[in-house]
Amino acid sequence: MAKSHKPIIWGLFAGGGMVSAFVTPVMILITGLAVPFHLISREAMSYDRVHAFASNPIGKLLLFVVIFLPAWHAAHRLRITAHDFGLRQDIPIAVVLYVTAAVGTIMTISALLKM
Amino acid sequence: MSNDRTITLEVMRYRPETDAAPSFQSYVVPYVEEWVVLDALNYVKDNLDTTVSYRWSCHMAVCGSCGMMIDGEPKLSCKAFLRDYGSKIRVEPLSHFPIERDLVVVIDDFIEKFTRIRPYIIAQSEKPVSEGEYLQTPAQLHKYKQFTLCINCLLCYAACPQYAHNPEFVGPAALSMAHRYNLDSRDSGRDLRQEVSASHEGVWECSFVGACSDVCPKHVDPAAAIQQTKIASTMDYYKALLPGGK
Numbered sequence: 001m002a003k004s005h006k007p008i009i010w011g012l013f014a015g016g017g018m019v020s021a022f023v024t025p026v027m028i029l030i031t032g033l034a035v036p037f038h039l040i041s042r043e044a045m046s047y048d049r050v051h052a053f054a055s056n057p058i059g060k061l062l063l064f065v066v067i068f069l070p071a072w073h074a075a076h077r078l079r080i081t082a083h084d085f086g087l088r089q090d091i092p093i094a095v096v097l098y099v100t101a102a103v104g105t106i107m108t109i110s111a112l113l114k115m
Numbered sequence: 116m117s118n119d120r121t122i123t124l125e126v127m128r129y130r131p132e133t134d135a136a137p138s139f140q141s142y143v144v145p146y147v148e149e150w151v152v153l154d155a156l157n158y159v160k161d162n163l164d165t166t167v168s169y170r171w172s173c174h175m176a177v178c179g180s181c182g183m184m185i186d187g188e189p190k191l192s193c194k195a196f197l198r199d200y201g202s203k204i205r206v207e208p209l210s211h212f213p214i215e216r217d218l219v220v221v222i223d224d225f226i227e228k229f230t231r232i233r234p235y236i237i238a239q240s241e242k243p244v245s246e247g248e249y250l251q252t253p254a255q256l257h258k259y260k261q262f263t264l265c266i267n268c269l270l271c272y273a274a275c276p277q278y279a280h281n282p283e284f285v286g287p288a289a290l291s292m293a294h295r296y297n298l299d300s301r302d303s304g305r306d307l308r309q310e311v312s313a314s315h316e317g318v319w320e321c322s323f324v325g326a327c328s329d330v331c332p333k334h335v336d337p338a339a340a341i342q343q344t345k346i347a348s349t350m351d352y353y354k355a356l357l358p359g360g361k
């Protein structure tokens with residue numbers, strides 16, 4: 001029986017799942033609730049500070065991970081969900097979703113490199 | 116049997132030598148608080164119609180032979196109490212398997228897959244008896260024990276939409292049994308089993324619906340075994356890409 005190449009996508013999917021489950025909610029809490037409700041000073045999210053964070057190599061890496069992994073997670077999750085809902089055009093669906101994730105990944109890299 | 120309450124059992128019948136297609140036949144049986152669906156079927160067989168065919172043996176959820184669809188859900192009929200159902204109970208053979216006769220299904224496909232994953236310990240080298248037992252710590256036992264509890268009842272296959280969609284899928288019970296031996300400290304047959312588990316028809320055909328674990332009467336959690344195998348297979352895959360990887 002042929003060894004499957006699914007691990008390439010599934011590795012990104014599983015990694016993205018971890019990030020989406022553990023990191024994304026905290027980020028929503030900070031950026032979507034804590035700062036707007038003044039639980040954390042608005043200064044924390046000022047343009048200058050965020051720009052400085054995104055300019056730092058470690059900051060870039062962190063931002064890259066929290067953006068690109070969940071993108072691949074979402075792509076693969078949607079592919080499976082489509083399948084579970086009975087949409088059987090698996091290959092075209094997979095291509096559209098993975099290309100979207102790949103474009104998102106490239107856009108993220110280029111935006112971060114420009115900082 | 117103190118009261119006169121009865122229930123109707125709608126049994127799917129299929130006798131290949133006379134029936135063109137399966138059909139339902141209804142039997143009225145006494146309602147007994149302590150009865151399970153298997154008791155009701157046995158009542159039919161003993162008192163109303165000796166021709167009804169179904170499998171059973173232990174009547175205590177250990178042999179795994181009495182699985183059937185009860186009101187559309189895969190269940191062990193010896194564990195499904197009449198009191199948990201209405202006055203009409205529909206029993207059908209397990210979904211996703213060909214019907215051999217009435218409630219009896221053909222399970223050759225599963226047996227073939229189960230054999231393919233080599234469900235036995237493959238030791239690196241056979242120790243002579245004089246060298247004593249293969250020792251195992253409680254922690255080593257704990258790692259795989261849950262996956263030994265499978266009774267091959269096939270409820271998980273009847274619940275799995277993926278198996279319905281692609282009958283080539285190796286499926287929950289066989290994959291979780293492969294995982295059980297892979298996790299056993301006495302075993303070194305994982306590479307052989309991975310040829311099946313890490314293939315397209317192996318764990319990668321699973322889309323993690325999780326229905327197998329919902330219906331499993333022994334709480335084996337085959338879905339967990341499959342996801343753990345996916346993680347391990349992914350590690351293998353990336354390791355193989357590293358220099359010196361195989």
Ligand code: SF4
Nearest residue numbers: 265266268269271331
């Ligand atoms: S994993 Fe559970 S449902 Fe599946 S065959 Fe084994 S005991 Fe039955």
Ligand code: FES
Nearest residue numbers: 174178179181193
């Ligand atoms: S009769 Fe043995 S499991 Fe039901």
